[in-house]
Amino acid sequence: MSKDIVCKNQHSSPSPSQCMEHYGCIYENNHLITLVVNPETGTIRDANRAACLFYGYELREFRKLQIADLNCLETERGLGHFLKQALAAGGGGMQKNRVFKERHQTASGQIIDVEIHTGLITLLGSLNIYTVIHDISDRVRSENRLKESEERYRDLVELCPEAILVYSGGTILFANRQSEVMFGKPRNELLGQSIGAYFSEEDISSAEYNSLRSRGMTGKDCFRIEQRFVRYDGCIYDLEISGAPIMYEETKALQLVFRDITESKKEIASAVKLQEHRHAVAFPLEQRAVLDKLYIPAAALSGDFFIFQKLDEQRVIGMIGDVTGKGITAALNISALKVLFSGSLLHYTEPVQVLQELNRKAMQFLGEDYTAVCCFHLDFSMGRLQAAGAGINEFLYVPQGHKVQKMTVKGAPLGMFENSEFDQITLPFQSGDTFCFYSDGMDLLFNSDELCLDYNYLVNRICLNALQDDCTWLSLKIK
Secondary structure, X not given: OOOOOOOOOOOOOOOHHHHHHHHHHHHHHOOOEEEEEOOOOOEEEEEOHHHHHHHXXXXXXXXXXXXXXXXXXXXXXXXXXXXXXXXXXXXXXXXXXXXXXXXXXXXXXXXXXXXXEEEEEEEOOXXXXXXXXXXXXXXXXXXXXXXXXXXXXXXXXXXXXXXXXXXXXXXEEEEOHHHHXXXXXXXXXXXXXXXXXHEOHHHHOOHHHHHHHHHHHHOOOOEEEEEXXXXXXXXEXXXXXXXXXXXXXXXXXXXXXXXXXXXXXXXXXXXXXXXXXXXXXXXXXXXXXXXXXXXXXXXXXXXXXXXXXXXXXXXXXXXXXXXXXXXXXHHHHHHHXXXXXXXXXXXXXXXXXXXXXXXXXXXXXXXXXXXXXXXXXXXXXXXXXXXXEEEOOEEEEEOOOOOOEEEEOOXXXXXXXXXXXXXXXEEXXXXXXXXXXXXXXXXXXXXXXXXXXXXXXXXXXXXXXXXXXXXXXXXXXXX
């Protein structure tokens, strides 16, 4: 290996030999990997200590090599290629420094990506190519990983069944193949267009859309909104738009995923109408009790429900419940549970027996979808109420002229445990007494005393709150 040279140049007018000594000091002590190359033969005339350490060659070994010998692709890129890269057209004379990339091989056989900076220098009357080499392996690996990541991203985006756009400052920067289907135009016509051109006029001026536009440059959070989409040919779609901030080609942007929910919204609307119809039913024995009910879903479709079944002219059995999940799945589970409830009444009328039967059927048919319920049986001939709980474990009893009493009936939700046990309570009642049953959405908003107040009070209070859950409340006042 070459050794460090101690500089002894202390003269104001150094001799040529002293200049070379001074140059050697700077050259050898330089941490940059540096080679001096003959521009005619490509022979390596000199290599500093950093170059010897980097490539693993002794200085004497270096001086036996041509610069092209370091290139791992020397069969394709020989001396001519190096000189073409390192020298300006014509070779000699004054020229600017050149920068280019190659892959070099060390003495141990390791392949390294390098960036080469070259310039001409005259030493002792001889013209040389002064070559500084930078190891850029880490940078190249990072660039390759980024490129592979971008390619995988593009492949995934192209295979996605949903339309995906990249949008910034009111302009579409990227569109996948599915966007052509949804927008009805080739993607090259979408690029550079304003996204607002494809939405119906009433929604363009909405607060949600204006918020979406402002997020084009400053959005930091993911979001999801619904908009009505009007295609250029007049077709109208309901869309769910999910957005997330990304960096796209060094620009702050939003990645927007468009999902067509037109058909699902129609299905939900039908299910909502069905739910509203079911919840519009009156108490089966109107001459025996007055029913007040409040039903406010937190979303379009509620997971709450209630059922009344007339057993005869003196008896009614009812149930209030809350199924896990929301939307269509919840609506289907409610329908299934109502069928199972009606079937259980062919054999049982006591609430605890009904819940035991429903629990067996829930384990068999409803999988891991649990249902919290409270089942109650009013027998007007005997003047008594029986109630059992499975997840909805409390209700209120207000004897006429007395304070509210919170009643507890323990029991796990239906479908949770195979051998669940359910508490049952029996209460006498008379004219003027009131029973209140409610889902946990109401329990989050009101205390026991409030839950015994009238319908108008509860509705007015709910309007002032953001619902965290569906709210259902039943008040039965005995006549």
